[in-house]
Amino acid sequence: MSEQQPGGMQGRAADSSAADPEAEDAQQESGSTTAKMRLAALGGRIARGALVGLVAGGAGLAVGELVAVATGEASSPVVAVGTWAISITPTWLEQFAIRNFGSNDKAVLQAGVYVTVALAAAADGVLARTRLTIASLLTAVFGVVGAIAAVTRPAANTSWLLPSLLAGLAAALVLRWLTILSLKESEPSAESSGRRRFLLGTLGTAAGALVAGYGGNAWIKKRYNVSDARAKVVLPVPETVLPEPPASVHPDVEGLGPFFTPTSQFYRVDTALTVPRVDPGSWKLKIHGMVDRPFEITFEELLSYRFEEHDMTLTCVSNPVGGPYVGNARWLGTPLAPLLRRAGVHRGADMLLSTSTDGMTIGSPVEAVLDGRQAMLAIAMNGEVLPTKHGFPCRMLIPGLYGFVSATKWVTDLNVTTFASSDAYWTPRGYSPQAPVKTASRIDVPANGATVSAGTVVLAGTAWATHRGLAAVEVQIDNGAWREAMLATADTPDTWRQWSYQWANVPKGSHKVKVRATDGTGTVQTSAVQDMVPNGATGYHTITVQVS
Numbered sequence: 001m002s003e004q005q006p007g008g009m010q011g012r013a014a015d016s017s018a019a020d021p022e023a024e025d026a027q028q029e030s031g032s033t034t035a036k037m038r039l040a041a042l043g044g045r046i047a048r049g050a051l052v053g054l055v056a057g058g059a060g061l062a063v064g065e066l067v068a069v070a071t072g073e074a075s076s077p078v079v080a081v082g083t084w085a086i087s088i089t090p091t092w093l094e095q096f097a098i099r100n101f102g103s104n105d106k107a108v109l110q111a112g113v114y115v116t117v118a119l120a121a122a123a124d125g126v127l128a129r130t131r132l133t134i135a136s137l138l139t140a141v142f143g144v145v146g147a148i149a150a151v152t153r154p155a156a157n158t159s160w161l162l163p164s165l166l167a168g169l170a171a172a173l174v175l176r177w178l179t180i181l182s183l184k185e186s187e188p189s190a191e192s193s194g195r196r197r198f199l200l201g202t203l204g205t206a207a208g209a210l211v212a213g214y215g216g217n218a219w220i221k222k223r224y225n226v227s228d229a230r231a232k233v234v235l236p237v238p239e240t241v242l243p244e245p246p247a248s249v250h251p252d253v254e255g256l257g258p259f260f261t262p263t264s265q266f267y268r269v270d271t272a273l274t275v276p277r278v279d280p281g282s283w284k285l286k287i288h289g290m291v292d293r294p295f296e297i298t299f300e301e302l303l304s305y306r307f308e309e310h311d312m313t314l315t316c317v318s319n320p321v322g323g324p325y326v327g328n329a330r331w332l333g334t335p336l337a338p339l340l341r342r343a344g345v346h347r348g349a350d351m352l353l354s355t356s357t358d359g360m361t362i363g364s365p366v367e368a369v370l371d372g373r374q375a376m377l378a379i380a381m382n383g384e385v386l387p388t389k390h391g392f393p394c395r396m397l398i399p400g401l402y403g404f405v406s407a408t409k410w411v412t413d414l415n416v417t418t419f420a421s422s423d424a425y426w427t428p429r430g431y432s433p434q435a436p437v438k439t440a441s442r443i444d445v446p447a448n449g450a451t452v453s454a455g456t457v458v459l460a461g462t463a464w465a466t467h468r469g470l471a472a473v474e475v476q477i478d479n480g481a482w483r484e485a486m487l488a489t490a491d492t493p494d495t496w497r498q499w500s501y502q503w504a505n506v507p508k509g510s511h512k513v514k515v516r517a518t519d520g521t522g523t524v525q526t527s528a529v530q531d532m533v534p535n536g537a538t539g540y541h542t543i544t545v546q547v548s
Contacts, residue, residue, distance in 0.1 A: 055206045181198040240308065399494040443541055
């Protein structure tokens, strides 16, 4: 027995040991299930919090849009914050946006604002489940930040505080209400009626926010729409009606754009997140500063002045070598020089600081207005009243200068001052205070990377040296000798010239083509590569062509 007892105990121990793995598996499985349930519960709480935050944020934005119906589109929370973001955007990022998004950069920025607001609102909603008071205060703070962003804009007034402040308040109240409903709905003892209240409250608020937000935005656009006022403008007859340029200004090459850029295709590069809508009935232009006789004019008075037509190419300093931010149009406007002479410019004044209705400032040399070139206040392009996105009811144009120092859209103020005492918007951001247009050329046909048939290939493109004119365009193929292209007929020294070249006996394979221009003074376009900042890109436009 004494020998058998230990054996029996060992047998039972062995049996017990054999049973332990199953028990441990069961315990592990139970623990795993519990952990999964906890994770699922946590995920559900986070999802509910994020949903509540998003709905509260949407409700706040909707309230902001409705209030902005009374205070103006520029005061709405998203526009105010987006405009503020543009003002603090570093130069390198601004150039990146223009290079990669072009005229869609504002839409991308606005989408970015919405995404940022959505992420912040979702995080705030999650926080509200454990720190409701803090989350509510944070929501209200967001509204204060938006209000500060709005009221500190150059064209703002005190009423611009209201949309963001009321948006923050509304969002905070909705956040508290829905969070409390959500917490009650999550309690184990919660009745189905509590869950139904939370569901109905969330869905109802979301639907109301969507309707109010879209409705408010549509209401804003309708209330501040200037289409009817624009349609009623009767363009004055210019003192001298320009004839149409001869057909020979445009080489007959398939794929080459027209001599005059269609208005619908004319580039747009500016800092306006939303296009200013200015009623010509309330528009005024103030001319003041270092002058003897400051004065204001209304749009009706402006129309009574002498008007003239002028063909002019406009280009943006942000245009890369071979880029699209250049266009040619026939402009109708009143000469700017007589207005400055009427004001009586003081000796020593060398800068005309122009301001747009949205607060954008542009500095132009006074000399460029008074030296005989056709600087003007334009009200029409290509035979039609200026579109709103191109400056309706009035914009400034000075030939020979990049747009950022000459082409103020929606202009309302001309301050005669000095470069030493005043900075325009772009100068502190690294751009030159003065920037004549550099000689540039572009290959438009064929496109870079295109495949063409062997034999004779037609090259064609555009070149410009605004206010100096073009004397020659040359192309270089595979680093060979420069060959003179055929220039189309010149219109004015202030417009681009199109060109073409018959490239004969082209062998098969890959070929590199470059272009350069010589301006009217005999100066050859530089090969030195420079970025757009501070005063315009330089270098030769180069394409690669595959010949089959």
